[in-house]
Amino acid sequence: MLELKHVYTRYGKVECLKGISLQINRGEIVALLGANGAGKTTVLKTISGLIHPATGEVLLDGKSIVAKTPEEIVRLGIAHVPEGRKIFQRLNVLENLELGAFVRNDTHEIQKDLEQIFSIFPLLKRRLKQKAGTLSGGEQQMLAIGRGLMSRPSILLLDEPSLGLAPILVSSIFKMIDQVHQQGKTILLVEQNARMALKIASRAYVLEIGQIAMEGRAEDLQDNPVVQDAYLGGG
Amino acid sequence: MGPDFQLFLQQLLNGLTIGMVYALIALGYTMVYGIIQLINFAHGEIFMVGAYLGLTAIGIAALLGAAVPWWAVIIFVFLFAAAGSALLGGLIEKTAYKPLRGSPKLTALITSIGVSFFLQNAVMLIYGAREQNVPEILPAKQWDVAGISISLIQLVIFGVSVSLMVFLTWFIKNTRMGKAMRALSENPEAARLVGIPVNRVIRTTFMMGSALASVAGVLFALNYGSVNFHDGYLAGLKAFTAAVFGGIGSIPGAMLGGILLGVFEGLGAGYLSSEWKDVFAFLILVIVLIFKPSGMLGENVPEKV
Numbered sequence: 001m002l003e004l005k006h007v008y009t010r011y012g013k014v015e016c017l018k019g020i021s022l023q024i025n026r027g028e029i030v031a032l033l034g035a036n037g038a039g040k041t042t043v044l045k046t047i048s049g050l051i052h053p054a055t056g057e058v059l060l061d062g063k064s065i066v067a068k069t070p071e072e073i074v075r076l077g078i079a080h081v082p083e084g085r086k087i088f089q090r091l092n093v094l095e096n097l098e099l100g101a102f103v104r105n106d107t108h109e110i111q112k113d114l115e116q117i118f119s120i121f122p123l124l125k126r127r128l129k130q131k132a133g134t135l136s137g138g139e140q141q142m143l144a145i146g147r148g149l150m151s152r153p154s155i156l157l158l159d160e161p162s163l164g165l166a167p168i169l170v171s172s173i174f175k176m177i178d179q180v181h182q183q184g185k186t187i188l189l190v191e192q193n194a195r196m197a198l199k200i201a202s203r204a205y206v207l208e209i210g211q212i213a214m215e216g217r218a219e220d221l222q223d224n225p226v227v228q229d230a231y232l233g234g235g
Numbered sequence: 236m237g238p239d240f241q242l243f244l245q246q247l248l249n250g251l252t253i254g255m256v257y258a259l260i261a262l263g264y265t266m267v268y269g270i271i272q273l274i275n276f277a278h279g280e281i282f283m284v285g286a287y288l289g290l291t292a293i294g295i296a297a298l299l300g301a302a303v304p305w306w307a308v309i310i311f312v313f314l315f316a317a318a319g320s321a322l323l324g325g326l327i328e329k330t331a332y333k334p335l336r337g338s339p340k341l342t343a344l345i346t347s348i349g350v351s352f353f354l355q356n357a358v359m360l361i362y363g364a365r366e367q368n369v370p371e372i373l374p375a376k377q378w379d380v381a382g383i384s385i386s387l388i389q390l391v392i393f394g395v396s397v398s399l400m401v402f403l404t405w406f407i408k409n410t411r412m413g414k415a416m417r418a419l420s421e422n423p424e425a426a427r428l429v430g431i432p433v434n435r436v437i438r439t440t441f442m443m444g445s446a447l448a449s450v451a452g453v454l455f456a457l458n459y460g461s462v463n464f465h466d467g468y469l470a471g472l473k474a475f476t477a478a479v480f481g482g483i484g485s486i487p488g489a490m491l492g493g494i495l496l497g498v499f500e501g502l503g504a505g506y507l508s509s510e511w512k513d514v515f516a517f518l519i520l521v522i523v524l525i526f527k528p529s530g531m532l533g534e535n536v537p538e539k540v
Contacts, residue, residue, distance in 0.1 A: 048428060074430035086425035088418045090534075099418050102411070103430035151430060 001026045001186065002155055007056030009042055016042045018210040029187040031197040033231055034207035040190040041083055044157045048080035049073040075103045079153035083160045085144040089133030093124055096132050096143055100150030117146040120179050138169040155186045162193045174200055194231035198222045241382045246505030247498060252389045254497020255396035259451035260474030261489035262403065263444025269420040269484040270440050273343045277327065277350035278448060279471015281320050284354060285449020286456040286466065287362055288316040293370055308372050316453045317446040324445025325438050359464040366463045369456045392454045399447060400490050407486060412439055476520040482533020491531060
């Protein structure tokens with residue numbers, strides 16, 4: 001349903017993405033792995049319209065979205081949960097979630113989605129009136145994902161959801177992501193924690209300095225000695 | 236109550252009155268800064284244009300004859316000035332600042348100074364360089380309360396300013412647009428990612444700030460009875476001082492900063508010398524910038540411009 005074709009992206013004169021092609025099918029979790037600076041975040045920003053590629057195509061259900069603004073792309077059903085969470089710290093939890101639904105007008109359905117998000121992240125419900133900046137790292141990540149879900153996307157782009165979290169929280173965040181997936185969302189997951197990402201993903205791409213170095217089914221990549229060496233700490 | 240205390244209260248009241256006007260202007264500086272980190276030096280000119288639009292509106296109302304009660308005239312004058320300035324503010328944003336988005340901040344800052352000159356000269360060409368008298372549309376009523384005189388215009392200034400500040404606070408806190416403004420001022424990238432129409436929010440911020448400044452302009456004109464095309468310069472600088480004093484980017488800060496600045500000025504004028512009153516404002520600016528650049532209620536230290 002989402003496809004990138006030969007995408008080249010530049011920051012000034014520096015080429016960040018050098019011809020990326022990838023594809024995400026409905027209902028999949030696809031992991032995008034790679035070292036720092038490989039261009040993972042740039043891929044997500046290109047999809048969500050924060051960056052426009054120099055050349056190449058981004059297709060959603062076969063239609064180009066490459067020239068669209070982030071606002072239009074959210075309306076088309078793609079939500080990007082950015083790296084570092086980027087929640088609105090001075091706003092309370094409920095306001096953050098409401099802003100996630102900014103592009104929607106169906107008050108009644110928004111209420112339903114709120115309840116559904118609370119069923120995945122029950123912690124948030126207890127903190128509704130609390131300033132988001134006072135939440136713990138894990139709670140902030142839950143809020144960031146919840147805010148993304150509030151636009152009722154069909155595709156969720158998650159950038160490093162486990163970054164900076166305690167190991168015990170990492171596994172519970174991944175469980176929650178899995179839960180979100182089971183509720184019918186297609187997910188593109190950018191992660192440094194390749195081990196966890198490959199556990200829940202069906203397929204994965206490995207990015208190296210702006211190019212796709214490897215791709216395949218998650219279990220195949222898990223067993224691949226090169227991947228094990230580079231990304232799974234020598235397996 | 237001794238005469239000393241009466242003088243104090245009288246100067247306090249006068250200071251609060253002018254402070255309300257500063258606060259209304261300061262809100263526009265702080266809102267725009269909060270959202271796009273621009274010190275919009277043309278904002279003082281919007282205040283001045285608002286005063287002239289008020290003058291025009293009074294002229295229009297006069298054509299209708301004496302049948303209209305004074306409060307209806309006042310309401311018309313405010314609405315006319317606010318609507319005109321909001322349109323002007325939006326137009327300036329669209330033509331002068333929007334094309335510069337993403338360029339260095341200094342570029343927009345210098346542009347705002349250019350816009351300021353443009354507006355001053357445009358008003359001078361349209362209305363003339365001479366000071367214009369503002370017809371008295373308010374009954375010249377005055378009350379003595381415990382030896383302190385309170386005029387009707389002072390009451391109007393208080394009533395209008397406080398209502399607008401209460402409304403703005405409610406608006407920012409509760410409406411969709413208000414939440415979008417807060418979100419955008421805190422994290423532009425995240426705001427774009429949740430689908431907030433950034434350009435529209437910025438435009439609305441300019442329009443609201445301009446409407447507030449123009450109401451301040453009308454109040455100022457009614458209070459002093461005359462307007463001049465360079466009135467915006469000093470009032471704008473003082474309101475900017477008030478915004479920095481309160482903490483630039485902070486809405487309650489702008490209100491508090493404006494009111495306090497007015498009070499300092501009023502008391503300074505009463506006890507030291509009224510010729511020095513403008514000095515107090517800028518003395519405060521210097522002191523704040525040296526000792527607490529984030530202002531009273533500001534959260535972040537503002538970047539250097």
